[in-house]
Amino acid sequence: MTPDDTTPFSDFLDDYFAECDDHLMGVRRLLLTLEGSVGRPEINRTALDELFRHFHSLKGISGMVELRAAEDLAHSLEEYLRALRQGEAALSAEGVDALFEGAQMLEQVIGARRAGMPLPPIDAVVVRVGRVVAGGATDRASAHASRPPAVAKALKPQWRCTFSPSADLVARGVRVDTVRQRLSSAGEISNAMPRVTPEGAIAFEFEIAATLDEAILAAWRADGIVVEPIVEAAADTRANTELLAGGPEPALVFEGDAATGGGVAPSHFVRVDLTRLDDLMRNVGDLVISRARLTETLARVERRIPSTDWRAIQENAVAIDRQLRTLREGIMRVRLVPVGEIFRRMPFVVRDLARESGKRVHLELQGQGTEIDKFLIERMMDPVLHLVRNAVSHGIEPAEERIAAGKSPEGTIILSAATAGDIVRIDIADDGRGVDAAAVVERARAVGLPVPPGPVDTSHLLALLCAPGFSTRDESDRASGRGVGMAVVQAAVEELSGSLTLETAPGAGTRFTLELPVTLAITDALIAKVAGETFAVPQAAIREVMEVRVAELLQVERNEMTPYRGAALPIVRLGRLFGLPDSQRDRLHVFVIGTGASALGIAVDRIIGQREIVVRAIADELVKVEGISGATDLGDGNVVLILDPAVLARHMRERPDRVFAARGAAR
Amino acid sequence: MPKILIVDDSGTIRKMVRSSLRQIADAEFVEAGNGLEAIEQIALGPVSLIILDLNMPDMHGVDVLKFLRRHKGWSDVPVVVLTTRGDDTSRETAIAAGATEYLTKPFAPQVLLEAARTLLADGAARPRV
Numbered sequence: 001m002t003p004d005d006t007t008p009f010s011d012f013l014d015d016y017f018a019e020c021d022d023h024l025m026g027v028r029r030l031l032l033t034l035e036g037s038v039g040r041p042e043i044n045r046t047a048l049d050e051l052f053r054h055f056h057s058l059k060g061i062s063g064m065v066e067l068r069a070a071e072d073l074a075h076s077l078e079e080y081l082r083a084l085r086q087g088e089a090a091l092s093a094e095g096v097d098a099l100f101e102g103a104q105m106l107e108q109v110i111g112a113r114r115a116g117m118p119l120p121p122i123d124a125v126v127v128r129v130g131r132v133v134a135g136g137a138t139d140r141a142s143a144h145a146s147r148p149p150a151v152a153k154a155l156k157p158q159w160r161c162t163f164s165p166s167a168d169l170v171a172r173g174v175r176v177d178t179v180r181q182r183l184s185s186a187g188e189i190s191n192a193m194p195r196v197t198p199e200g201a202i203a204f205e206f207e208i209a210a211t212l213d214e215a216i217l218a219a220w221r222a223d224g225i226v227v228e229p230i231v232e233a234a235a236d237t238r239a240n241t242e243l244l245a246g247g248p249e250p251a252l253v254f255e256g257d258a259a260t261g262g263g264v265a266p267s268h269f270v271r272v273d274l275t276r277l278d279d280l281m282r283n284v285g286d287l288v289i290s291r292a293r294l295t296e297t298l299a300r301v302e303r304r305i306p307s308t309d310w311r312a313i314q315e316n317a318v319a320i321d322r323q324l325r326t327l328r329e330g331i332m333r334v335r336l337v338p339v340g341e342i343f344r345r346m347p348f349v350v351r352d353l354a355r356e357s358g359k360r361v362h363l364e365l366q367g368q369g370t371e372i373d374k375f376l377i378e379r380m381m382d383p384v385l386h387l388v389r390n391a392v393s394h395g396i397e398p399a400e401e402r403i404a405a406g407k408s409p410e411g412t413i414i415l416s417a418a419t420a421g422d423i424v425r426i427d428i429a430d431d432g433r434g435v436d437a438a439a440v441v442e443r444a445r446a447v448g449l450p451v452p453p454g455p456v457d458t459s460h461l462l463a464l465l466c467a468p469g470f471s472t473r474d475e476s477d478r479a480s481g482r483g484v485g486m487a488v489v490q491a492a493v494e495e496l497s498g499s500l501t502l503e504t505a506p507g508a509g510t511r512f513t514l515e516l517p518v519t520l521a522i523t524d525a526l527i528a529k530v531a532g533e534t535f536a537v538p539q540a541a542i543r544e545v546m547e548v549r550v551a552e553l554l555q556v557e558r559n560e561m562t563p564y565r566g567a568a569l570p571i572v573r574l575g576r577l578f579g580l581p582d583s584q585r586d587r588l589h590v591f592v593i594g595t596g597a598s599a600l601g602i603a604v605d606r607i608i609g610q611r612e613i614v615v616r617a618i619a620d621e622l623v624k625v626e627g628i629s630g631a632t633d634l635g636d637g638n639v640v641l642i643l644d645p646a647v648l649a650r651h652m653r654e655r656p657d658r659v660f661a662a663r664g665a666a667r
Numbered sequence: 668m669p670k671i672l673i674v675d676d677s678g679t680i681r682k683m684v685r686s687s688l689r690q691i692a693d694a695e696f697v698e699a700g701n702g703l704e705a706i707e708q709i710a711l712g713p714v715s716l717i718i719l720d721l722n723m724p725d726m727h728g729v730d731v732l733k734f735l736r737r738h739k740g741w742s743d744v745p746v747v748v749l750t751t752r753g754d755d756t757s758r759e760t761a762i763a764a765g766a767t768e769y770l771t772k773p774f775a776p777q778v779l780l781e782a783a784r785t786l787l788a789d790g791a792a793r794p795r796v
Binding site: 008009011012015016018019049050053056057059060061063064066165166167170175176177180192193194196200201202204 | 676677678679680682683686700701703704706707709710711712722723724725726730734738740751752772773774775776
C-alpha cells in the first residue's frame with residue numbers, strides 16, 4: 001500500500017483503474033480515427049468530441065483519486081482538443097503526435113500508480129502538448145480562414161421519432177438510451193431533445209436520417225416510438241442536399257447547392273449502409289431465381305407458341321440474362337473500397353511501435369488505390385496489422401545491428417497492394433534480418449511441434465510459424481504478440497478463401513504475401529452431408545426443411561414422392577444426382593424448394609448446421625458444373641460445394657435420370 | 668424518504684457520490700449516465716435532489732438544467748452541479764441556467780454531503796408544488 005491509499009476515495013481505486021482502461025482504449029481507437037483528419041479541411045467532429053470527453057473524464061476521475069500527474073496530463077491534452085473544437089488550432093501531424101505521446105504517457109502514469117511504482121516524469125510531454133496548442137494558434141491565424149474548422153457533413157433528417165418513457169416500458173427494458181441506440185443503428189440522429197407534452201408528461205424527440213420500412217416502424221411503434229416524416233416547404237428539390245451541420249453558414253451552402261445545382265463543390269459520393277448493398281445483392285439473387293423459374297415456365301409452353309414468336313421470346317430471355325449478370329457485377333463493384341482504408345492507419349502503428357522498441361523504421365505505402373470488397377477490408381485489418389507489427393518487432397533490427405551489418409540504420413517496411421485479375425495481392429516486406437530458420441526449428445521442437453528432418457523450406461517455415469502454440473518470443477512481447485499470433489492470421493486468410501506465403505532471406509529481409517479474391521458474396525446456408533461429402537445449400541432458396549422415413553417414400557414410376565401439404569412432393573436424392581452411394585440411414589432430411597406444382601424435395605443424409613458462407617464462384621471452365629454455384633471453405637480447410645437449387649430443380653424436372661459429374665470438382 | 672438522482676457519465680464518480688451521501692437517512696438513489704437518461708428518470712417519478720455533471724454525451728448538463736427550469740413541476744428541484752475543474756461552463760453560467768449549488772471535482776465527500784443535506788432540508792420545508 002502506498003501512502004496515497006488513504007485518500008477519501010481509495011476504496012474506489014479498482015473502479016478507477018477499470019474505467020481508465022475503458023477510456024484509454026477509446027482514446028487509442030479515436031486517435032487513429034482522428035489521425036485520418038490530418039491535413040484535411042474537415043475534422044471528424046464526432047471523434048473529436050468523443051476524444052475530448054475521454055480526456056475530460058480521465059481528468060475528473062484522476063483528480064478524485066488524487067493522481068495529480070494523470071489529472072494534469074489529461075488536462076493538457078483536453079486543452080489541445082478544446083482549441084481544435086473551437087477552431088483556435090488546426091489539426092497538425094505534430095499535434096496528433098503529441099496526442100499519441102500524451103496518451104501513452106497517461107497510460108504509463110496510471111499503470112505505474114496501479115503497480116505501486118514511482119510515476120514517470122510528465123513535464124516534458126505537458127510542455128510539448130502546450131507548444132502544439134500555442135503553435136496551432138499561430139498556424140491558424142496565418143491560415144486562410146479564421147472561422148471554426150468545417151466538420152463532417154450530416155444527412156438531412158427525414159423522420160421525427162417521439163418516445164414517451166414510462167415505468168412499464170422501463171420494466172421491459174425500453175429506455176431512452178436503448179431507444180437512442182436503436183435509432184442510431186437505423187440511421188443518423190441529428191437532434192435529440194426532451195419536450196413536455198400538452199398533458200404535462202415528458203417525451204423525447206429524435207430527428208433522424210434513415211430509410212425505414214414498415215417492419216421497422218411496426219417494431220418501434222410496439223415499443224412506444226411514434227415516427228412521423230419531417231415535412232418542409234420546398235424540400236422536394238433539396239431532399240438529398242447535404243448541409244453542413246453545425247457549420248457557421250449552412251444557409252449559404254444550402255442556397256448555393258439549390259440555386260446552381262452545385263456551386264459549392266458538390267460531393268459526388270454518397271454514404272451507403274453496407275446492409276443496403278447486401279439487401280440489393282439478395283434482391284438480385286431472387287431475380288436470378290425468378291429468371292430460372294421463368295425459363296422453366298417458358299419451356300412448358302414452348303410447343304404451343306409459333307416458332308417465330310418463340311424466337312423473339314428467346315432473344316429477350318438472352319438479353320435479360322446478360323443484363324442480370326451486368327447488374328450483379330455492378331453491385332459487386334459498388335462494394336469495392338480502396339485498400340488505403342487499412343493502410344492509412346499503419347504509419348502511426350509503426351511509429352508508435354518503433355518508438356517503443358527504439359528502432360528506426362520507415363514505412364512505404366504502395367497501391368493504396370487498389371480496390372477490394374468492403375467485407376474483406378474489415379476482415380483484413382487485423383491480419384495486416386499483425387504482419388506489420390511483426391515486421392517492426394521481429395523483422396527490423398536495432399540501428400546498431402543494422403550498421404554493423406552494413407545496412408542503413410533506418411529499416412524499411414513496404415506495404416503494397418495490387419490486383420491481378422480477380423485476385424488482390426497484399427505484400428508486407430521488410431529489409432530486416434530475415435526469418436532465422438534454425439531458431440524457428442529449435443523453437444518448434446521446444447514447444448513439441450512436429451518438424452520434418454533435413455533442411456526446411458520457406459513453406460515449412462511458414463507452416464511452423466502459423467502452427468497454434470508457436471511464438472518466437474515470450475509473452476512479454478506485447479507489441480506483436482497480443483495473444484493472436486500467426487495462427488490467427490493464417491486462419492483469417494483461409495476463411496476468406498485466400499492464401500498466405502512467405503519469402504525470406506537471412507540478413508536481407510522478409511516478405512509475407514496475402515492473396516485474396518477481390519469480391520465475395522456472403523450468404524446464409526444450411527450445411528448437409530451426403531455419403532460423407534459436404535454440401536452447402538443457400539438458405540434463401542429453401543422453403544422448408546423436413547425429415548422423411550425412407551420406408552415411407554412412395555414409388556411413382558421412376559420417381560420417389562412423399563406426401564406434402566395435401567399433394568405429392570417429388571424427392572430427388574442428392575447423392576444419386578452426383579453418383580454417390582445411397583445412404584444406409586432410415587431417415588433423410590429434405591430441403592423443399594419451389595412452391596406449388598414446381599415444388600421439389602432434395603434429400604440429403606442429414607443437415608449438420610447453418611452457416612454464413614463466403615461464396616467463391618468457380619471460374620475454371622473445366623470444373624464448372626451445372627447445379628453448383630460455387631465453393632466455400634467452412635474454416636476446416638475442406639472445399640465444400642455450394643448447390644444452386646434453382647438450377648438443380650430445373651434440370652431434374654427436365655431430365656430426372658441425369659447424373660451430375662460433380663465429384664471431381666470437389667477435389 | 669428522499670430520492671436522489673446522480674447524473675454523471677463516469678460510473679466511478681457515481682459510486683463516489685453515492686458513497687459520499689450514504690449517511691443521508693433513508694435516501695433512495697437513482698442514476699443516469701447522460702442528460703437524456705437523467706430526464707427520463709425525472710419523467711418516471713419525482714426526485715428530491717439532483718447531483719448533475721455538466722460535460723456528458725447525449726445532452727449537456729446545462730441543457731438538462733434549462734429544460735427543468737422551464738417547466739413547472741420540475742422547476743424547483745434542487746440541483747447540485749458537480750463538474751470537473753476547468754470545464755468550459757463557469758459557475759455563473761450554471762447558476763444562470765438554474766443550478767442551486769455549484770461544486771467542482773475533485774470534491775471532498777464532506778462538502779457534497781453538507782450541500783445535499785442543506786438542500787434536502789430546504790426542500791422539505793418548502794411546500795410541494
